[in-house]
Amino acid sequence: MKNKSKLRYLLIILMTFPLMSCEDSREEKAIAAAKRLAVNESSKPEYRNVIYINIPSPDENPGTLRGNVCGEVKFNHSTGSYTDFTRFFLNILTWENGERSIASGLQFEPKDARFCKSCFEQSWQSMCISK
Secondary structure, eight states: OHHHHHHHHHHHHHHHGGGSOHHHHHHHHHHHHHHHHHSOGGGOOEEEEEEEEEOOOTTSOTTOEEEEEEEEEEOBOTTSOBOOOEEEEEEEEEETTTTEEEEEEEEEOOOSTTSOHHHHHHHHHHHHSOO
């Protein structure tokens, strides 16, 4: 009886898999590329709440995806301790169905009073809050 239940569950998954859109995997690739391009992997970053916001552009070919990747990241210090989570955003352009990518405009939330925190907040609101 247990095997029938497992088989039924597996069958549902296999039937659902082809229904997933290519767009989802392209967005996942854009997020993965943004993570690679934004942060030095040697700092062992941890991410949370990472999202992709599409910027539609009618003149681009179907294999191209342009948007913003926003989220929170924390880094490992050389001492082994982690920083607090910090919000970040960047622009990402992927082509060849997500196989190639370029990022620009990387911004981290300022923790220092010498930097414009309200400027970051305005940019965060316009780039990362889906309308």
